[in-house]
Amino acid sequence: MAALTDEQTLMRDQAKIWASKQAPVNKFRAMRDSCIEQRFDAQTWSEIIEMGWTGILVPEEYGGSDLDYLAFGIVLEELGRHLTASPLFASALVGATALNIAGSGTQKQTFLPKIVDGSEILTLAIDESNQHAPADISLKAQVTDAGYRLNGKKGFVLEGMAATTFVVATRTSGEKGDTNGITLFLIPADSPGLKRELISTMDSRGYANISFEGVEVPADAVLGVLDQGWEPLDAILDRARAGLGAEMLGCAAQAFDMTLEYLKTREQFGEVIGSFQALGHRAAALFTGLELARSCAEAALQAIDEEAHNIPQMCSLSKSRLSDYLHEMSTQLIQIHGGIGMTDEFDAGFYLKRARALEGRYGNAGFHRDRYASALGY
Amino acid sequence: MSEQNQNFRAGVKDWIKDNFPSTLKGQNPATVGYAAALEDDHDLWRQRLAEKGWGAPTWPKEYGGAGLGQREERTINDELSNADAFNPIPGIALMGVTMVGPTILDYGTEEQKIRHLIPIARGEVKWCLGLSEPGAGSDLASLRTRAVDDGDHYVVNGSKIWTSGAHQSQWCGAVVRTDPDAKKRNGISFVMLPMDQEGVDPQPIKLISGASAFCETFFNDAIAEKSDLLGPLNEGWSVVKRLLQHERQSQIGARTAGFRSEPMQDLAKRYIGVDGDGKLNDGDLRQRLTKHLIDRQAHSLTLARIAAEAKGKVEVSAAASILKNSATNVSQTRADLTLEIMGDQGLGWEGDTFDAKELETVRAWLYGMASSIAGGSFEVQYNIISKNILGLPETTQQG
Numbered sequence: 001m002a003a004l005t006d007e008q009t010l011m012r013d014q015a016k017i018w019a020s021k022q023a024p025v026n027k028f029r030a031m032r033d034s035c036i037e038q039r040f041d042a043q044t045w046s047e048i049i050e051m052g053w054t055g056i057l058v059p060e061e062y063g064g065s066d067l068d069y070l071a072f073g074i075v076l077e078e079l080g081r082h083l084t085a086s087p088l089f090a091s092a093l094v095g096a097t098a099l100n101i102a103g104s105g106t107q108k109q110t111f112l113p114k115i116v117d118g119s120e121i122l123t124l125a126i127d128e129s130n131q132h133a134p135a136d137i138s139l140k141a142q143v144t145d146a147g148y149r150l151n152g153k154k155g156f157v158l159e160g161m162a163a164t165t166f167v168v169a170t171r172t173s174g175e176k177g178d179t180n181g182i183t184l185f186l187i188p189a190d191s192p193g194l195k196r197e198l199i200s201t202m203d204s205r206g207y208a209n210i211s212f213e214g215v216e217v218p219a220d221a222v223l224g225v226l227d228q229g230w231e232p233l234d235a236i237l238d239r240a241r242a243g244l245g246a247e248m249l250g251c252a253a254q255a256f257d258m259t260l261e262y263l264k265t266r267e268q269f270g271e272v273i274g275s276f277q278a279l280g281h282r283a284a285a286l287f288t289g290l291e292l293a294r295s296c297a298e299a300a301l302q303a304i305d306e307e308a309h310n311i312p313q314m315c316s317l318s319k320s321r322l323s324d325y326l327h328e329m330s331t332q333l334i335q336i337h338g339g340i341g342m343t344d345e346f347d348a349g350f351y352l353k354r355a356r357a358l359e360g361r362y363g364n365a366g367f368h369r370d371r372y373a374s375a376l377g378y
Numbered sequence: 379m380s381e382q383n384q385n386f387r388a389g390v391k392d393w394i395k396d397n398f399p400s401t402l403k404g405q406n407p408a409t410v411g412y413a414a415a416l417e418d419d420h421d422l423w424r425q426r427l428a429e430k431g432w433g434a435p436t437w438p439k440e441y442g443g444a445g446l447g448q449r450e451e452r453t454i455n456d457e458l459s460n461a462d463a464f465n466p467i468p469g470i471a472l473m474g475v476t477m478v479g480p481t482i483l484d485y486g487t488e489e490q491k492i493r494h495l496i497p498i499a500r501g502e503v504k505w506c507l508g509l510s511e512p513g514a515g516s517d518l519a520s521l522r523t524r525a526v527d528d529g530d531h532y533v534v535n536g537s538k539i540w541t542s543g544a545h546q547s548q549w550c551g552a553v554v555r556t557d558p559d560a561k562k563r564n565g566i567s568f569v570m571l572p573m574d575q576e577g578v579d580p581q582p583i584k585l586i587s588g589a590s591a592f593c594e595t596f597f598n599d600a601i602a603e604k605s606d607l608l609g610p611l612n613e614g615w616s617v618v619k620r621l622l623q624h625e626r627q628s629q630i631g632a633r634t635a636g637f638r639s640e641p642m643q644d645l646a647k648r649y650i651g652v653d654g655d656g657k658l659n660d661g662d663l664r665q666r667l668t669k670h671l672i673d674r675q676a677h678s679l680t681l682a683r684i685a686a687e688a689k690g691k692v693e694v695s696a697a698a699s700i701l702k703n704s705a706t707n708v709s710q711t712r713a714d715l716t717l718e719i720m721g722d723q724g725l726g727w728e729g730d731t732f733d734a735k736e737l738e739t740v741r742a743w744l745y746g747m748a749s750s751i752a753g754g755s756f757e758v759q760y761n762i763i764s765k766n767i768l769g770l771p772e773t774t775q776q777g
Contacts, residue, residue, distance in 0.1 A: 001687070002683060002686065002687075003686040003687055003689065260768060260770075263770060264769070264770065264771075271771075272771050274764075274770035274771055275770065275771040275772065277761070279770075280760070280761065280764035280765070280768075280770050281757070281760040281761075281764065283763075283764055283768055283770060284759075284760040284761075284763035284764045284767075284768065285760070287696075287700065287763060287767065287768060288700040288703060288704060288763070291680060291696070291697040291700050292673075292676040292677065292680055292700070292704065293676070294683075294697075295676055295679035295680040295682075295683045295697075296672075296675075296676050296679060298679075298683065299679045299683075317672055317675060317676075320672060321672060321676060366665075369665060369668045369669065369672070370668075372668055372671070372672060373643075373657070373664060373667075373668045373671075374656075374657075376641075376643050376671065377643065377656065378643040378646060378647055378652065378656070378657065378658050378664065378667075
């Protein structure tokens with residue numbers, strides 16, 4: 001764990017206690033079984049808002065606490081441990097980041113206070129295929145007399161059913177794959193012509209497919225500069241990746257703790273199974289991986305906070321490392337638990353499913369290794 | 379940086395400028411070998427460092443050190459490196475500065491500290507260690523070298539293996555059995571004995587790298603004075619454990635610091651070339667190189683995180699326990715990849731088909747295979763992590 005400020009320590013303790021008492025995994029289980037369309041429980045969300053975590057990245061003048069990404073990461077790590085379902089990440093990290101980076105004064109004034117009080121839920125609508133390819137944007141925004149008209153589709157939009165406003169990456173010029181000609185928009189979810197459909201995913205998170213059929217928006221719906229959305233988009237995505245890294249770290253840490261506990265209590269052949277060297281060494285390897293992964297996740301958040309020169313490299317480091325590690329740890333969680341790990345009654349499966357869903361979100365390990373190599377110039 | 383630190387750094391810089399013989403610039407014996415023609419300058423530089431206590435800066439002044447903290451030690455090392463200078467004393471003393479000295483500081487009597495630490499810190503004596511035996515490698519506690527009480531001294535019989543630099547050393551720290559009836563880890567003691575005596579015979583062992591840095595050392599009625607027993611009689615196992623901790627500590631930094639100066643990706647571009655997009659021509663190697671560089675950065679970040687935790691006075695996490703294996707993994711993979719990148723130029727043993735760096739790479743790769751065996755093998759480290767850090771029960775297998 002990074003050396004924390006007093007504020008960050010307070011936040012960690014608060015998140016640890018709240019998540020383990022008020023939002024443990026059985027809350028997630030109950031939510032899954034209830035089949036609520038928005039895929040989180042309203043009470044949990046309102047408690048999160050009450051604790052002020054929606055304002056961590058929002059400047060004080062807009063009602064937030066103006067803290068930093070490491071503080072947000074600490075909270076996401078604790079929530080990740082318990083798979084706490086909420087739109088906190090999508091709205092208060094990704095949405096608030098989009099406004100902080102690209103928003104006009106009016107847009108910030110309109111949206112940031114509402115992100116803090118929860119009356120707006122923002123989310124980023126980016127990918128259009130089954131692989132993360134942020135420049136592969138075909139969704140067209142055409143100029144009209146009154147502003148723009150949007151036509152196209154976005155898939156796997158996180159918290160897409162609960163969102164009140166979408167941050168949408170569109171093509172205003174050039175071809176799919178070009179980094180030039182991308183424009184970001186703020187689009188209200190209730191816009192005529194916008195349709196959303198819940199995607200039932202194995203990890204029970206609130207993903208949606210969104211279609212835009214002649215959605216009309218005024219000119220001031222543009223977030224940032226026309227045709228020059230790539231740079232802010234890349235920066236927003238990096239912060240989202242670092243945030244996911246922290247959530248994945250929490251998932252992995254919990255999976256490790258569950259596995260270690262099982263190694264100490266499960267008996268076979270007349271012995272506690274953790275006394276078998278094959279399993280002791282596997283646990284040592286997983287622990288080593290966890291410590292190294294933690295360093296990467298925290299360093300990416302710190303690089304953002306320090307406005308380091310190598311933020312893309314650090315965020316790709318974090319996302320690739322955590323994708324690899326969580327993949328391995330969640331697989332071993334099932335393997336070491338044996339038969340009980342295969343049952344729905346036990347929680348291990350939740351972590352396996354969440355792991356696979358997060359691994360590819362905003363770029364899988366291979367995507368980020370390629371990006372890391374390019375950042376280093378080979 | 380605080381003003382105090384800045385002043386200290388400036389003082390170090392000035393002192394090096396005034397005292398480091400300019401003939402020795404870039405002549406670190408550890409990297410370029412010892413040049414006999416520069417012997418007088420080398421000795422002058424050693425003496426000046428010794429007077430300053432900078433051979434072992436963190437040791438107390440009364441034992442030959444400078445009584446400084448780790449931060450100041452890092453500053454000295456930084457400034458030495460900036461001036462293309464070096465501290466030769468740890469290299470000269472072999473196991474003295476990094477392992478024996480810190481253990482004497484922990485367990486030695488006042489008399490032992492004065493007598494042994496000062497010559498080590500001054501680089502006037504070489505030390506080797508007698509730990510492993512032909513029949514006691516990873517299972518160190520099964521050692522059989524005996525030390526028998528003979529009045530005012532012990533008589534030592536047996537043999538030790540992998541005693542680095544034993545044929546050059548004046549002193550040896552050896553772990554011996556003093557109570558043959560006690561259980562494995564009891565009945566072991568740590569003695570220090572001079573190498574220059576009839577009963578001690580170090581025989582160099584040629585390694586796969588061609589080097590002969592290690593010996594098998596035979597003890598036939600060798601003498602160790604009772605005043606050179608380190609720590610209590612029959613409780614030498616705890617001394618050894620501490621010694622091995624110091625060893626792990628010294629390996630974490632050293633192995634990572636010993637990297638080639640040219641970045642791996644530049645080396646790869648030079649040997650393999652790039653395509654039109656600037657990506658390495660060998661796509662598979664590019665991926666494995668990236669995994670390695672990510673491992674390496676994760677390792678460095680973990681080192682930095684532990685340092686920050688220590689400074690921030692939060693409880694230092696168990697991360698430190700993983701560092702030896704992590705460092706070994708990074709350094710061995712790096713050597714392996716370097717060889718692969720060089721292709722046929724990475725197969726040289728000697729001769730002018732190969733440049734000096736290429737030849738050095740081969741030898742370093744071979745020599746580096748030892749890093750996952752020595753100082754507690756990779757597997758022994760995993761045993762330590764699983765039992766001592768994770769609290770898993772003792773394995774039911776013997777060992």
